[in-house]
Amino acid sequence: MQDPRRIYVDVDDVLAQTGRMFLDVLVEQFGRSVAFDEIRSYHLGDSFRLQPAELTEFMRRAHLPEALGSIEPMPGAAAALGRWLRRGYQVFVVTGRPPATRQTTLGWLQRHAMPYSEFHFLDKYSEFYRDPNSTPEGVLCLADLPGLRFCLAVEDFPGTAEHLAGTVGVPVALFDRPWNREVEELGGKNGAPLVRCRGWAEIERRFPAP
Numbered sequence: 001m002q003d004p005r006r007i008y009v010d011v012d013d014v015l016a017q018t019g020r021m022f023l024d025v026l027v028e029q030f031g032r033s034v035a036f037d038e039i040r041s042y043h044l045g046d047s048f049r050l051q052p053a054e055l056t057e058f059m060r061r062a063h064l065p066e067a068l069g070s071i072e073p074m075p076g077a078a079a080a081l082g083r084w085l086r087r088g089y090q091v092f093v094v095t096g097r098p099p100a101t102r103q104t105t106l107g108w109l110q111r112h113a114m115p116y117s118e119f120h121f122l123d124k125y126s127e128f129y130r131d132p133n134s135t136p137e138g139v140l141c142l143a144d145l146p147g148l149r150f151c152l153a154v155e156d157f158p159g160t161a162e163h164l165a166g167t168v169g170v171p172v173a174l175f176d177r178p179w180n181r182e183v184e185e186l187g188g189k190n191g192a193p194l195v196r197c198r199g200w201a202e203i204e205r206r207f208p209a210p
Helices: 018-030 054-060 065-071 077-086 099-111 140-148 158-168 201-208
Strands: 005-010 090-095 118-122 149-153 172-175 196-197
Touching: 005 140, 018 054, 018 065, 054 065, 054 077, 054 149, 077 090, 077 201, 090 099, 090 201, 099 118, 099 149, 149 158, 158 172, 172 201
Parallel strands: 005 090, 005 149, 090 118, 149 172, 172 196
Antiparallel strands: none
């Protein structure tokens, strides 16, 4: 039996314009203004010039239901997912958010009519569950990804994108964001293709048949 054609799709800054919400929280809570293109590091303490205690409070506020619920969808995302599903692909929506955000995240996906096959939390940053053997049901770790046999991944976080392309061997559409501008396109001896894409229209153009 042929394996199902599965596509990995990240939530934040792929389906949802989360970085824009972060900037709103930064202004509202800390009175600090940073331009979107100045978010050059995924380590927000560096990008936003926050001390450790400030960063902890920032992340708490940014993951409140009202903050996550306010995020605008990425243009073209819902339509692209729908086209993949109609063509027989399985769309696995994944997020590195804390598992406590499940209800809010699922509600956001429903409200913005984001179609998908399955939803999973992924411990991208090795922050939630240090011991892989204690990972709760429903939360994936990086070691689980090869067994899912994805035919394409859409990701913005540099570390996970490079892991998927270079280690797992999955072609990656790297959603262009300021914090991943130093990531080079990969392919050939370096692993599966990792291709920078500047929006959903380009993802569909560059990967017409994943």
